[in-house]
Every structure is written in structure tokens, then in C-alpha cells.
Amino acid sequence: MKVLLCISHVPDTTSKIRFTDNDTAFDKTDIQYIIGPHEELALTRLLEVKEAIGGMTITVVNVGLKETEPTIRKALAVGADDAIRVEADPTDALFVAKQIAEVYKQGNYDLVVTGKETIDYNGAQVGEMIAELLDLPSVTSTSHFDIKDGKAQLEREIDGGKEVIEVDFPFVATSGKGFALEPRIPNMRGIMQARRKPLAVVQAVNQEIKTKTNQFYLPEVKGACTFVDAENVEELVRLLHEEAKVL
Amino acid sequence: MSVLTYTENWDGKFKKSTYELLSYANEIAKKAGTELIALTIGEVDNEELKSLGNYGASKVLVVKNEKLNDFIAKSYSSAISQVAQAQDAKFVIFANNVSGRALAARTSVKLDGGFVPGVMQLPSSIEPFVVRKKAYSGKAFADFELNSDIKVLSLNQNSFKIIEDAKEIAIEEASVEIKDTDLGAKPQSVEKASGKLLITEAETLVSAGRGLKGPENWGMVEEMAEILGGTTCCSRPVADLEWRPHEEHVGQTGKVVAPNLYIAIGISGAIQHLAGVNSSKVMVAINTDEEAPFFEAADYGIIGDAFKVVPKLNEALKKFKAG
Known part of the structure; x- marks a missing residue:
């Protein structure tokens, strides 16, 4: 079983977000980068399944410049077997999906896994685009993932509930809530091994750019919290009605 | 040329979010100077279909095909793309819910269009087409320019108000061809909370955290949600401890929500939680700890013991609702 796991290289959740060049570009100064939290959970679950069934290789792929390699190495330290970096400054989701679809075609994979969404653009679209480019079935917002007797056993989130779904290999799964609970942390041995694991760099293929980001904005600075005395809850009701107009 | 919206139905019924979506798509159709067509898959009665005309649709196309009995992103997006091509749709607009997101991404690839997911307001300009969405988990916004001939959008829930624009609506059936290779997946069993207001659609959410002790x-909490006509949700530790079902978890790794009113009881306000609710x-915020980070994000706050404050607040809300 060969699994291709797509990982994003994104600012740490606690980062202060700033822009530069008249708010047309993300300001990378002092930003700590991490594996996207959804992909980190997806990797954790894939490793659990691998340990249970054996005979699985997990390849992580990232579309990015050399600066993403520490993030890729971290995924190798957590336990992925090898890695591929597609040399490109990613422009939009379709561009990224196209690169990963190309990697898939070269590698004879049985399964592609992506996180639910990246935490920078929050697009939640790359997984489905990969599936469409490759004409594969997909399972979105996968809340339970297992492989038993060579068959995928999945549960997916639907609006208002969940559903057990059977799907034929090869397919694309995007992770959802419940895929794994706590991300696995690399240990010292993993970090040492990661240095020697293969990280291939491949060239990007062409893809017409259909969307581009022109301008970023920061939200308006929120006014200070209006405190209401715990003994005077009627005042909160009045404020919500008269001032905030939400009651 | 037309604007096509995919109006999903739930057991033959539409929802408030359907009408938000139509209202949004209708404004786009007006700006583009063309008609708004709705598309739905499965059995819906005529009265329900006619309701789509109240929000600007001049035609609704109903696709009935037994291969579409189960929701499979691949087959549904194939059906939608076929209709979009037949109707010469230049805009295809979806709700940004679990199914809509997946369908929009696939449809954009099939139609060789560009896709902006999770838009939250009307485009600032049609030519070039520029529209805004959230970025960095709600910590910023970004303007996206779409330069493809066919434009695919998905609209965030609770982000656009319903605008009535009554039209005489034509109801027609549309046929599509679904290949067996468009399936590839088969739902087995469904677990659905019937009749419960969806967290992602509720206008009021009453959320509680570990501060509630058990x-x-x-x-x-449920009482407050009921008084306010909303629903309950929770922080991640509460779901992880299985005090509440996982479906109720809001936050970065749970559901991302944007209600009119979010009441957080006993939730400290970790950045991962705020990332899911900051819209x-x-x-x-109601919390005993005056240092709780939630107070920095909240508009209103009460420093106090939830077990004392919430029952009193419920009484005050009941009195208010009784007029």
C-alpha cells in the first residue's frame, strides 16, 4: 500500500499575521512555520494504521521552495518514509493540485490524503481538485479512517451527521474532525533518522493561473470588551437588544 | 449566459441557507445582466420548488437520476457540470457547507473554471472579478481576482442576508448522463440528528467549555439555546472528554462558525478555539477568570461563576422574550 500525504507549510496557529508591500504579500518576518495541523493529524492516523497492518509506505509531498524543507523533515521525523518537494512558489490551489496529481501519476499510489484545509488560505479545495484531475473517487471530511483486510473503512461528516462509506482504491481522502485526536510528536530517534530519509526535489509542471490574491486586509480592531456586573445580568440583555441588536 | 446555483435539498426541503445562497447569486446575476437558474438533485415537490422564485430564480432545473440517490462528490459534480454547460453558465455558485465545498472544487476543474471558496460578500468589481474571503483562519481577509471565463464560488453560511425578489419561476427537468465510473464510493449507513438546527447554520450559538465541570x-446551556432559538456547541476539550458529541466541537479542528451571537460559557478562549468563532x-464571554483570553475577543463579558450567572441570565432572557 503506497500512500501519498500532502502537507502544507503554514504559519504557526499562534502567529501574529502581518502583511507587507502595501498589504499585497504576507510578511514572513519572525514567523514560525509548522506542518498544517490537519495534515499532522492525518499523518498520525496513517502511522497508526501502518503499524496495525504493515506493508505501507507513506510519502509526504509539499509544493514549495527550499524554505519548506524543515517542515518536510519534521514529517519524516514523525514517521513518514520518504518525501517529495515540488520546486515552486505555489500560486493557487489548482496549481498545487496539478503538481500533486503529477506526482501521483509518477508513483503508482493507492491513496492520496490531504488535510481538511490549510490554515493560511482556508480553501479546503486541493483534495477534491486532485481527485478530479485524476478522475478518482473522494471522501471529504473523513472522520474515521481505517484499512482492514485490504479494504478502506471510512466514515465521513455530512451536514448534520456522519456516514459510513465504502470506497474503492485508489481514492483521495481529506481529513476531518476525528481523523486522529492528538498529533504524534517526533522523538530523538525519529529526528536522527529523518536526516537520512530520501527527500526528492522535482520540477513543477505548467498550470494556467486562474485566481490570484490582490490585497490583504486585517480585521478592524475590535473595541474593548464591555463588562457587565455578574449581579446585573438584565443589563447584558439590554445591551444585546439595544446596542448589539442581536436579540 | 446564466448564473447557476446548486440548491441542495434535504429530504426534499430547502433551508434558510438555500435562500441566502439564492439572494447572493441573484445579486451576481443582476450585476452580470443575466438570469439566475437554480439546480437541485432528487425529488422536491412543486410548492417547495416554487419558493426558489421568491429570491430571484427564474428557472429551477430538477435532476432525477437513480444513480444520484447517494451523495457522491464525483457523480454530483458531473451532473452539475453537465447542466452548467447546457445552460452556458458563466457563474456556478454553491453553499460553502461540507458537500458544497467538495462539489465546487470538482466542478471548477471539470469546467476549467477558477474557484474562490468561502466568499463572504458581493464582488467589489465584476470586470475584473474581485471578491473577498477570509484568510489565516479569520485573522485576515484577502481579495481574490478570478480571471477565468467560468467562475465558481462557494458562499459562507450566515454571511449574506436574504433579499426577496419574487419571480415567476419555471420548473423543468434536466437529464444528465452518469457513468458507473462516476461512482466509486457507496455510503452504507447514516447517523443523523434529525430536526436539530445545524451548528453551522444557527444564528445563535451557546457554547460551553471545561469550566462547566461535567x-x-x-x-x-441547552435551556439558554432553546430560549434564544439557537443551538449548543462546545470547546475541544469537552468533545475530547466525550462530555458532548464531536459534532458540537467548534474551533480550528472542529467546525468554523459565524453566528450573529456567540455566547461562550466557561471557555478560556485559546487561539485555536477563537480561530473557529472569530467571525x-x-x-x-462568561468566565470566572478575568484573565481569560476570551475577554480580549469578546464584545461583552461577565466575570463570574457560570453556575450562578447562567441561571439568572436564562431568567432575564425568558422575561425579555416574553416581552
């Missing part, structure tokens, strides 16, 4: 104390229009 699942047995959720009665007052709420008004936020109220």
Missing part, C-alpha cells in the same frame, strides 16, 4: 451540567458578529 456533562451533567449542560441543562442550563461571529457579537461574542459574549
